[in-house]
Amino acid sequence: MSMNGSPSDTDGCAGTVDRLKEFRSAGRGAWGEVSPAQWEDWRWQLKNRITSIAQLEKLLPGMTAEERGGVLLANTKLALAITPYFFNLIDPADENCPIRRQMIPRLEETHTAPWEMSDPCGEDEHSPVPGLVHRYPDRVLFLVTDRCAAYCRYCTRSRLVSNAAGYDFHADFGRQLDYIRKTPSIRDVLLSGGDPLLFSDHKLESLLVQLRAIPHVEFVRIGTRIPLFLPQRITPELCAMLRRFHPLFISIHCNHPRELTTEVRDALGRLADAGIPLGNQAVLLKDVNNDLTVMKALMHKLLMCRVRPYYIYQCDLIAGSAHLRASVREGLEIMQGLRGHTTGYAVPQFVIDAPGGGGKVPINPDYVLSRNSDRVILRNFEGKVFEYPESAEGLPTQPPPVRIEHPELV
Numbered sequence: 001m002s003m004n005g006s007p008s009d010t011d012g013c014a015g016t017v018d019r020l021k022e023f024r025s026a027g028r029g030a031w032g033e034v035s036p037a038q039w040e041d042w043r044w045q046l047k048n049r050i051t052s053i054a055q056l057e058k059l060l061p062g063m064t065a066e067e068r069g070g071v072l073l074a075n076t077k078l079a080l081a082i083t084p085y086f087f088n089l090i091d092p093a094d095e096n097c098p099i100r101r102q103m104i105p106r107l108e109e110t111h112t113a114p115w116e117m118s119d120p121c122g123e124d125e126h127s128p129v130p131g132l133v134h135r136y137p138d139r140v141l142f143l144v145t146d147r148c149a150a151y152c153r154y155c156t157r158s159r160l161v162s163n164a165a166g167y168d169f170h171a172d173f174g175r176q177l178d179y180i181r182k183t184p185s186i187r188d189v190l191l192s193g194g195d196p197l198l199f200s201d202h203k204l205e206s207l208l209v210q211l212r213a214i215p216h217v218e219f220v221r222i223g224t225r226i227p228l229f230l231p232q233r234i235t236p237e238l239c240a241m242l243r244r245f246h247p248l249f250i251s252i253h254c255n256h257p258r259e260l261t262t263e264v265r266d267a268l269g270r271l272a273d274a275g276i277p278l279g280n281q282a283v284l285l286k287d288v289n290n291d292l293t294v295m296k297a298l299m300h301k302l303l304m305c306r307v308r309p310y311y312i313y314q315c316d317l318i319a320g321s322a323h324l325r326a327s328v329r330e331g332l333e334i335m336q337g338l339r340g341h342t343t344g345y346a347v348p349q350f351v352i353d354a355p356g357g358g359g360k361v362p363i364n365p366d367y368v369l370s371r372n373s374d375r376v377i378l379r380n381f382e383g384k385v386f387e388y389p390e391s392a393e394g395l396p397t398q399p400p401p402v403r404i405e406h407p408e409l410v
Helices: 007-012 015-022 041-046 051-061 065-076 098-103 174-182 201-212 236-245 262-272 292-304 328-338
Strands: 132-135 139-143 188-190 219-224 246-253 276-282 308-314 347-355 359-362 368-371 375-379 385-389
Touching: 015 292, 051 292, 098 236, 139 174, 201 219, 201 236, 236 246, 236 262, 236 359, 236 385, 262 276, 276 292, 276 328, 292 308, 308 328, 328 347
Parallel strands: 139 188, 188 219, 219 246, 246 276, 276 308, 308 347
Antiparallel strands: 132 139, 347 359, 368 375, 375 385
């Protein structure tokens, strides 16, 4: 499918987009005999995660040789774990199922390209104390745990989460909080890990109370995949507790519209009803969402769940992720196909986390064709070219902007 963004390319995909935007339940799948009370218990879901080759052979009998080899070697790099709820989204008949590609280990994970790294975002070298990353002037990343409800095979912290690689991470809340207290430039704290929403309500509440007691911390964010992996965790009690700590923001991580089930929609609704602004951070992944039709459906469906698309990340250069890494060119084509062709609320920022700790760098199609002291030449989403007069003082120095009828003469 061409992704140059012209209406002729996207109109024919309207039916596909609509199908992708349908909300469906994940169902019970192989766990039909489990009682409703157990199925809705998030602790039961965690206790019964798929973590072994024996379980997968029973639940996914059509595993490929690449998957089987990857599963056998998984715990040397990043543990295998999938909640029963999320496993039900995998299509057992399709080895290219977008959920399957994200969650089932593959032998390709053992292949490391020369440019790949164990810490592609340079977090360790920007850690003044263990578990705290101070990369940007006014905010810190507060790593609270190395555990997740399930493990994404492209995880940028695969060196740390699940401890499969022997990183041996242990959060030290005392030292982490003390650094924040002594650094008045910090106004924004992002809780991540691992996943903070794996904590009990009481433990998470205790941490939020201590952060809120620091005068210069203006707001707190939580980065989580729990609403997608484990919507049962988003209980009314959790939401009631979180709403006491406003301003509090939550960033979820959803990559494909199939992940947005009726259960997830309801869980996100509970968070939104608690007054929590929600944003989504997707990762551009090969054969998962590197397609304009899929990505547009995802953005629309997120908005229907009251979640604002925030970032699309180019997949980090984490070791063993080459088989999942789409090209930057594809990301730019997708952004060009979104900008102007759908509501601005559905257009996230495409970014590359500069390798080695350079931070997030926005990447955009070329809408500014040229600029000098007199004018800026612009291209809009339709490919039409316009000029806008430039003035250092904000006063008009040229006639009003006009459409350029013959852009080839510019």
